[in-house]
Structure formats: structure tokens, C-alpha cells
Amino acid sequence: PKPSEVTPVIRMKSYACQRRTPLKHHNSFLTEALEILAENAEFSENEGRSVAFRRSASVLKALPHAVRTIDELKDLPCLGEHSLSVIKEILEDGTSREVESTRQSEQFQAMKALTGVFGVGVKTADRWVREGLRSPLDLVDTGQKLNHAQQAGVQYYKDLNTPVTRKEAMVISVIVEKAVKALLPEAIITLTGGFRRGKEVGHDVDFLITHPEEGAEEKLMPKIVNWLEDQGLLLYQKTTRNSYLESKDGPARPPSNMDRFERCFSIFKLEQSKIDSNAHAEASSWRAIRVDLVVSPYSQFAFATLGWTGSKLFERELRRWAGQEKGMSLSSHALYDSKKKCYLQASSEEEIFTHLGLEYIPPSERNA
Ligand code: DCP
Numbered sequence: 001p002k003p004s005e006v007t008p009v010i011r012m013k014s015y016a017c018q019r020r021t022p023l024k025h026h027n028s029f030l031t032e033a034l035e036i037l038a039e040n041a042e043f044s045e046n047e048g049r050s051v052a053f054r055r056s057a058s059v060l061k062a063l064p065h066a067v068r069t070i071d072e073l074k075d076l077p078c079l080g081e082h083s084l085s086v087i088k089e090i091l092e093d094g095t096s097r098e099v100e101s102t103r104q105s106e107q108f109q110a111m112k113a114l115t116g117v118f119g120v121g122v123k124t125a126d127r128w129v130r131e132g133l134r135s136p137l138d139l140v141d142t143g144q145k146l147n148h149a150q151q152a153g154v155q156y157y158k159d160l161n162t163p164v165t166r167k168e169a170m171v172i173s174v175i176v177e178k179a180v181k182a183l184l185p186e187a188i189i190t191l192t193g194g195f196r197r198g199k200e201v202g203h204d205v206d207f208l209i210t211h212p213e214e215g216a217e218e219k220l221m222p223k224i225v226n227w228l229e230d231q232g233l234l235l236y237q238k239t240t241r242n243s244y245l246e247s248k249d250g251p252a253r254p255p256s257n258m259d260r261f262e263r264c265f266s267i268f269k270l271e272q273s274k275i276d277s278n279a280h281a282e283a284s285s286w287r288a289i290r291v292d293l294v295v296s297p298y299s300q301f302a303f304a305t306l307g308w309t310g311s312k313l314f315e316r317e318l319r320r321w322a323g324q325e326k327g328m329s330l331s332s333h334a335l336y337d338s339k340k341k342c343y344l345q346a347s348s349e350e351e352i353f354t355h356l357g358l359e360y361i362p363p364s365e366r367n368a
């Protein structure tokens, strides 16, 4: 065949943290389908299955072109039999029966609606679904006992399920900067999460805060929270204290990958002045936005930045790479070398990639 007819051989590394994954890619029609199956597997707490679908989707996100035939995929890593059959069906018929029936199932839709309530996890949602509940309104109607987070979750359900725009994230950034600088002028505030990776919308706004003088960041969070509360900017907040030093979980790996920084889960009240088209006047309105604040000591800042930038799959793959390929243990606090029996220090994300023997991947290409 002429060179143009030969499918180019694409060599793809098997860990997502070895690859560059841009935000915009060529295979959304396939990845969105695979991610429905991944989400459904999460709803039934089948983590292995969920990760398998997420890894498949992630491989397709890293491809430089749209997939046209199933043959193009034969040398790619991470594509299991199930994912391949779903992809094949979509390439041939335009849709996958399994994906469509999942999407339309009452179970899936109810789990999606209920886990969409802030403060509700899969276990709670599943119990409610088995009791016949389907939506946040059902929770109110049947008088379910809700904790404070869930009450806020129901109250601000619509706002919290309206994507946060980059513009809104920037307005929140200015507020958080102002609060933190008023309390500790030399503090450093970084926007992390999806917005650091270049996303245009997100489900929340994530910040990491530190101070160049180790220890100066201690007790900062309650002060930030008080400042914000005094200004009437918080609709809800729950602060969990730093528990890293007390943890008995061994070197770098707290259970369930949850880190142990001082962290504040909050809901901001964001004022929006809107032009009221009827009155031709400015009407004041506001909306609720989820904001996560994390405070890290300076010595852990590089690890915290890397750990909070995501994506979730990218983070998961970094930890898997560290453990399986390097005999190291990575968390948002530290990197431990199990062979040398020592912690590896780092003051930048680049240094952590170097310790791990990985090429540096910038945040905008961590959209695995
Ligand atoms: N994170 C993680 N594992 C978790 C929770 C968080 O690795 N269990 C890290 C990776 C995430 C980052 O923290 O990218 C922020 O978490 P979010 O849930 O806010 O995820 P994103 O900001 O990436 O996406 P979204 O746009 O939904 O907020």
C-alpha cells in the first residue's frame, strides 16, 4: 500500500503518567461511552471494573486522531476485551446497547441524582435507591435524616450541579487571595484541580495554600474560615484538621488515598449582579459554589501541588507507577523510597517526576 494508506504505528506507554493527555482530544464519542460504564461500575462499588474502563478511555484521549476502525487499536495498551467490544459496536453502529441501556436505567439515573447531592457517597445513595428513593426531592418528601453537609447539598442542589465557569473560579480566586493575604501576607495560594489543568468548567474550585516559613501555615485554616464567615461569604463549611503526623499508616500512604492536610470543604455564596431585563435595573443575586481549601506545610508543597492537580486517574497512575515500577510510595505529602529506606525531598513537581524516573508532564497534559 501507499504510505498514506498505512495506519501509523502509535507507540503508547501503558501508564497514564507516562503520556501527555490534552484536555481536548479526538475521541469523546468513545470516551464518554466508556466513562458511563466506569461510573456505573463505581455505583456498584466495583472498583476494578471502573478503573479498567477509565484506563481504556484515557488511552483514547491520548491518541492524536479519531479512531475509525478497531484495527487501529490492536497495539495499544490497557484496552480490555469488554472495552474493545463496546468501542467496536460504537464504530459500527454509532451506539453501544450496553451504554445506552445503562444511561437509561432507573438505577443509574437515581444513583447519579443522589450521588450528585453534596455529602452523599455511593453507599448512602445505594441504600436510598434500595428503599425506593430516586431524587433529592424524594429525600425531603420522605423526611430522610440528613447530616449538615447533605442538608446543604439538598438546599443548593441546583447551583451545585451547575458547572462552575473559569470566570467564576477567577472571582473566587480573588476572594480567597484577599482573605489569606489579610491574615498572612507572605502566604502562597495556588489554584489546583481541574482549573489548573486548563478546564473551562469544573464541579468545584480547589486551592492549595502554604507559607515559605515552615510552621507559619499552622492554625491558618480556622482564621481563613472566620474571615470568610465574617464577610458573609460562606453558606457551609467543614474543616478537618491536619492529621498527617499522627497517622500510623506508614510512610507515604494514608488509607484510601485521602490525604491528611488541614482541609476545608465549603460552599461559597458568590454575589452576581445581574441586569434585570424587566426593571432595567441591577438586581442583586447570588449563587452557591463548592470550594475546597487545603493548607500544606512548605516542605510538602510540591507533593501537595502534584497530588491536588489531578486528574484523578493521572494521580492513581502516578502512585501505581511509583509502587509497581520504582518500589516507591507516593502521596500528597511525600515520596518514600522503600529500597533505600528514605524519603526523597522535592521543592517542585519537576523534581518529583525526576525522582520517579518520569518525563515531566505539565498540568495541561495531565487530563488522563
Ligand atoms: N484528588 C485525588 N483523589 C481524590 C480526590 C481528589 O487524586 N479522591 C485530587 C485529584 C483531583 C483534585 O484532587 O484532580 C481535585 O479533585 P476534584 O474532585 O475537585 O477534581 P477536579 O478538580 O479534577 O475536577 P472537577 O472539575 O470535577 O472539580
Ligand code: MG
Pocket: 193, 194, 195, 202, 203, 204, 205, 206
Ligand atoms: Mg475540582
